[in-house]
Amino acid sequence: MAETQESKESLQENLQQVISLLNKHRLVEGLVHKQDMPKQHLLETLVHKQNLAELQKKLDALHPADVAYILESLPLEQRLDIWELVKAERDGEILLEVSDAVRQTLIADMDSDELLAAAEQLDTDELADLAPDLPKDVLQDLLDSLDIQNRERLQSALGYTDDAVGALMDFDIVTIREDITLEVALRYLRRLGGLPDHTDKLFVVDRYGILQGVLPLKRMVVNDLDAEVVDIMADDAVVFHPEDKADEAAKAFERYDLVTAPVVDSNNKLVGRLTVDTVMDFIREEAESDMLSMAGLREEEDLFSSVWKSVQNRWTWLAINLVTAFIASRVIGLFEGSIEKIVALAALMPIVAGIGGNSGNQTTTMIVRGLALGQIASYNMKSLLLKELGVGLMNGLLWGSVLGVLAYFLYHNWALGAVMTAAMTLNLLLAAIMGVMIPLVMTKSGRDPAVGSSVLITAVTDSGGFFIFLGLASIFLI
Amino acid sequence: MAETQESKESLQENLQQVISLLNKHRLVEGLVHKQDMPKQHLLETLVHKQNLAELQKKLDALHPADVAYILESLPLEQRLDIWELVKAERDGEILLEVSDAVRQTLIADMDSDELLAAAEQLDTDELADLAPDLPKDVLQDLLDSLDIQNRERLQSALGYTDDAVGALMDFDIVTIREDITLEVALRYLRRLGGLPDHTDKLFVVDRYGILQGVLPLKRMVVNDLDAEVVDIMADDAVVFHPEDKADEAAKAFERYDLVTAPVVDSNNKLVGRLTVDTVMDFIREEAESDMLSMAGLREEEDLFSSVWKSVQNRWTWLAINLVTAFIASRVIGLFEGSIEKIVALAALMPIVAGIGGNSGNQTTTMIVRGLALGQIASYNMKSLLLKELGVGLMNGLLWGSVLGVLAYFLYHNWALGAVMTAAMTLNLLLAAIMGVMIPLVMTKSGRDPAVGSSVLITAVTDSGGFFIFLGLASIFLI
Numbered sequence: 035m036a037e038t039q040e041s042k043e044s045l046q047e048n049l050q051q052v053i054s055l056l057n058k059h060r061l062v063e064g065l066v067h068k069q070d071m072p073k074q075h076l077l078e079t080l081v082h083k084q085n086l087a088e089l090q091k092k093l094d095a096l097h098p099a100d101v102a103y104i105l106e107s108l109p110l111e112q113r114l115d116i117w118e119l120v121k122a123e124r125d126g127e128i129l130l131e132v133s134d135a136v137r138q139t140l141i142a143d144m145d146s147d148e149l150l151a152a153a154e155q156l157d158t159d160e161l162a163d164l165a166p167d168l169p170k171d172v173l174q175d176l177l178d179s180l181d182i183q184n185r186e187r188l189q190s191a192l193g194y195t196d197d198a199v200g201a202l203m204d205f206d207i208v209t210i211r212e213d214i215t216l217e218v219a220l221r222y223l224r225r226l227g228g229l230p231d232h233t234d235k236l237f238v239v240d241r242y243g244i245l246q247g248v249l250p251l252k253r254m255v256v257n258d259l260d261a262e263v264v265d266i267m268a269d270d271a272v273v274f275h276p277e278d279k280a281d282e283a284a285k286a287f288e289r290y291d292l293v294t295a296p297v298v299d300s301n302n303k304l305v306g307r308l309t310v311d312t313v314m315d316f317i318r319e320e321a322e323s324d325m326l327s328m329a330g331l332r333e334e335e336d337l338f339s340s341v342w343k344s345v346q347n348r349w350t351w352l353a354i355n356l357v358t359a360f361i362a363s364r365v366i367g368l369f370e371g372s373i374e375k376i377v378a379l380a381a382l383m384p385i386v387a388g389i390g391g392n393s394g395n396q397t398t399t400m401i402v403r404g405l406a407l408g409q410i411a412s413y414n415m416k417s418l419l420l421k422e423l424g425v426g427l428m429n430g431l432l433w434g435s436v437l438g439v440l441a442y443f444l445y446h447n448w449a450l451g452a453v454m455t456a457a458m459t460l461n462l463l464l465a466a467i468m469g470v471m472i473p474l475v476m477t478k479s480g481r482d483p484a485v486g487s488s489v490l491i492t493a494v495t496d497s498g499g500f501f502i503f504l505g506l507a508s509i510f511l512i
Numbered sequence: 513m514a515e516t517q518e519s520k521e522s523l524q525e526n527l528q529q530v531i532s533l534l535n536k537h538r539l540v541e542g543l544v545h546k547q548d549m550p551k552q553h554l555l556e557t558l559v560h561k562q563n564l565a566e567l568q569k570k571l572d573a574l575h576p577a578d579v580a581y582i583l584e585s586l587p588l589e590q591r592l593d594i595w596e597l598v599k600a601e602r603d604g605e606i607l608l609e610v611s612d613a614v615r616q617t618l619i620a621d622m623d624s625d626e627l628l629a630a631a632e633q634l635d636t637d638e639l640a641d642l643a644p645d646l647p648k649d650v651l652q653d654l655l656d657s658l659d660i661q662n663r664e665r666l667q668s669a670l671g672y673t674d675d676a677v678g679a680l681m682d683f684d685i686v687t688i689r690e691d692i693t694l695e696v697a698l699r700y701l702r703r704l705g706g707l708p709d710h711t712d713k714l715f716v717v718d719r720y721g722i723l724q725g726v727l728p729l730k731r732m733v734v735n736d737l738d739a740e741v742v743d744i745m746a747d748d749a750v751v752f753h754p755e756d757k758a759d760e761a762a763k764a765f766e767r768y769d770l771v772t773a774p775v776v777d778s779n780n781k782l783v784g785r786l787t788v789d790t791v792m793d794f795i796r797e798e799a800e801s802d803m804l805s806m807a808g809l810r811e812e813e814d815l816f817s818s819v820w821k822s823v824q825n826r827w828t829w830l831a832i833n834l835v836t837a838f839i840a841s842r843v844i845g846l847f848e849g850s851i852e853k854i855v856a857l858a859a860l861m862p863i864v865a866g867i868g869g870n871s872g873n874q875t876t877t878m879i880v881r882g883l884a885l886g887q888i889a890s891y892n893m894k895s896l897l898l899k900e901l902g903v904g905l906m907n908g909l910l911w912g913s914v915l916g917v918l919a920y921f922l923y924h925n926w927a928l929g930a931v932m933t934a935a936m937t938l939n940l941l942l943a944a945i946m947g948v949m950i951p952l953v954m955t956k957s958g959r960d961p962a963v964g965s966s967v968l969i970t971a972v973t974d975s976g977g978f979f980i981f982l983g984l985a986s987i988f989l990i
Binding site for chain 2: 097099100103106107108109220223224226227228229231232233234251252254255256257258287288289290291293310311313314315317318321322324325326328330331335337338339340341342344345348349351352353355356358359360362363364366367370373374377378379380381382383384385387388389392393395396399400403404407408409410411414417418421424425428429432433436437440444489492496500
């Protein structure tokens with residue numbers, strides 16, 4: 035009894051936190067609820083109640099995306115408390131909404147029966163999103179429970195990599211024939227009684243399922259009822275193939291302002307559709323994963339991962355960085371004799387390396403972005419390289435001179451100042467060349483240029499900067 | 513004559529490049545063109561023709577977004593050649609599609625009359641996007657040419673900052689009353705003869721323009737004609753206010769899978785709408801600007817900016833980095849005596865600083881992302897900080913020991929190895945604390961935590977790393 039009381043109190047505390055999150059982000063205020071009192075208000079009163087069932091009811095009134103947001107914002111233990119309160123029949127839709135890392139924590143907390151029950155509420159395309167996270171035996175039971183068409187769909191969807199259109203498409207397609215009138219088409223829709231989410235157009239196919247065109251709902255409601263579908267449909271729709279790259283499809287959605295688009299196989303047979311909400315989620319995930327991977331993090335880490343999981347997540351890039359830092363250290367080791375004679379070199383060398391790294395990262399970021407936007411091809415690489423060399427030269431002379439003067443005032447040695455200026459200029463030129471080349475070479479060899487290019491460029495400008503500065507100093511000053 | 517010939521050849525060369533870009537990105541293949549031969553084919557044959565008018569015609573057949581993409585992918589001179597070929601009446605829509613930086617280069621090439629003509633083809637909300645880039649006199653002429661309603665709309669749209677819903681909304685709203693039947697509503701739409709882009713719902717208002725609900729087209733085509741609007745409309749639509757933050761609105765679009773949403777004033781009066789294409793552009797721009805600003809670039813730089821413009825764009829962060837590097841250098845300067853005695857310190861110190869920087873950047877990136885997703889609030893800051901300290905401690909002991917052993921083997925000095933391990937651990941703890949604190953403090957003081965937090969954390973781990981390592985060495989080894 036005492037434990038239940040305690041658990042209730044802890045839940046109420048959690049919900050207080052959740053309310054502050056909701057308030058902060060206007061999740062709730064953004065909704066018009068005429069008959070209701072505002073949800074925010076409900077939640078605020080609810081923490082004063084003693085009834086778990088009451089708490090649960092309120093949670094059930096929230097949109098699954100909001101429940102997902104609440105789960106993501108809570109540390110593991112409290113997250114699982116709330117997860118227990120969620121009605122079993124909503125588990126599936128909420129699992130779809132949470133991030134991959136959080137989904138794993140929730141699935142780990144469920145037994146096979148619960149997982150199977152959750153999965154069975156979902157559409158085939160949604161199952162495909164969830165399937166990779168499910169235990170093998172649950173997945174097998176699930177496949178057995180599907181009819182032939184859906185099993186084939188699920189298996190084919192699982193056959194595509196995450197970055198293919200086939201993995202993003204859904205099967206909620208409503209098709210009509212081209213030789214009927216609008217009146218007949220509308221009668222058909224009224225018999226259906228409802229349309230899938232995001233339906234902004236019907237797909238016009240022939241008797242073999244070959245796509246003939248698309249009929250936007252917009253056109254259905256403004257044209258005469260006796261018009262034929264073939265006369266008002268659009269036959270220049272943007273179409274995709276399941277094996278197309280998802281990020282090219284995302285660009286097409288942005289470019290042509292699409293809401294849904296048909297997916298066809300190589301015979302132009304309609305196999306599914308892409309919707310803007312899936313594409314938008316994909317864009318957001320890509321942008322986040324780029325940002326995280328540039329810093330040497332994998333996307334799977336959730337904010338409240340355990341220390342041990344976080345260490346595993348981050349160690350790869352730290353280890354790579356350790357190797358590059360060690361190489362830079364050995365470069366300095368080559369010149370220990372020079373440093374012993376002029377100890378000022380030790381104090382000045384990190385400046386040359388650091389500015390080179392910053393400048394190289396700027397160049398690399400520009401190139402990575404240009405590559406992502408498809409604006410870089412063989413014909414303009416030369417002009418890009420020349421431009422970056424120009425920028426490096428100007429910055430090198432400018433900031434190198436500033437530092438040369440500073441070095442002169444600190445150590446009263448004009449030759450040291452001159453070496454500083456020269457080393458800075460040369461390292462910025464090196465940063466420009468490598469800043470362009472590293473992402474290009476990574477792309478040519480089939481890698482994602484965003485991942486780790488920052489670590490690589492820094493490695494080059496560190497070792498290179500130390501070598502150039504200490505080398506010049508050894509020649510001209512010793 | 514000779515000049516024309518040359519200019520023609522240069523254009524044809526450009527188009528060859530453009531074709532390779534288009535092919536690479538399947539822009540053209542992605543479109544179904546039944547009656548047409550594929551556009552790609554047309555473009556390929558077109559470079560063999562001698563006729564400028566022919567080239568122009570083919571360019572005019574492209575979607576404005578594709579023309580924008582071509583313009584963005586070309587260096588300045590060739591870009592302006594192609595821009596000259598674009599029909600004047602398409603200038604407006606293409607200016608809307610190009611990036612800000614490229615837009616400025618195109619506008620700089622147009623005279624006031626051309627600009628005014630281009631602007632007059634646009635809707636008020638589109639004008640609002642273009643207006644900030646227009647010369648003052650053109651903007652004034654434009655305001656004078658508008659009727660009162662549109663002038664007021666433009667002025668109010670210009671009054672909102674770029675990150676407010678008011679700056680993103682458009683005015684293409686179709687409204688109906690709630691007390692009519694579906695049949696009457698459909699008859700009204702047929703009289704209109706067409707609906708604005710992205711219309712997935714009509715807005716239901718009373719006689720004073722107060723929003724009562726929304727009527728999705730989906731529901732219009734599946735319900736009985738004698739149903740009343742009030743019975744089938746949704747009265748729980750997500751609504752926004754013009755002064756709402758755009759990135760909160762973007763999150764709501766993602767969360768609730770919206771295509772369009774009404775924007776209302778404080779009296780619930782309908783003033784405009786938000787559409788998913790605008791929101792998607794906003795998300796893409798935000799993600800890019802975050803990525804660029806973390807590297808110390810402003811978003812305005814285009815890939816083919818002049819050297820001089822690029823230098824200006826990048827100098828701020830280089831200068832800041834110069835100051836922080838100089839501070840780190842002075843920290844080393846404090847310990848020149850120690851370095852003179854044990855020159856190995858000079859070779860080892862960049863490792864301590866470098867790994868600290870990498871680890872700190874990982875922490876900062878996690879926190880910046882958590883802040884962007886709204887998952888961090890005062891109640892979970894303590895657990896986040898403890899987690900990061902735990903990660904820092906483990907990584908410090910782990911990698912510090914590896915380095916300590918390496919240092920021992922290099923310099924046969926076990927005390928040096930021990931100092932290395934201790935310094936590494938302390939610097940990673942410093943990186944963890946500052947990696948959490950810097951973005952939080954920047955957010956508290958109203959700044960964007962993404963901008964420059966990487967430079968700041970590196971500054972701390974550099975100076976801190978040098979100080980800790982050289983300080984410990986001076987105490988225990990000298």
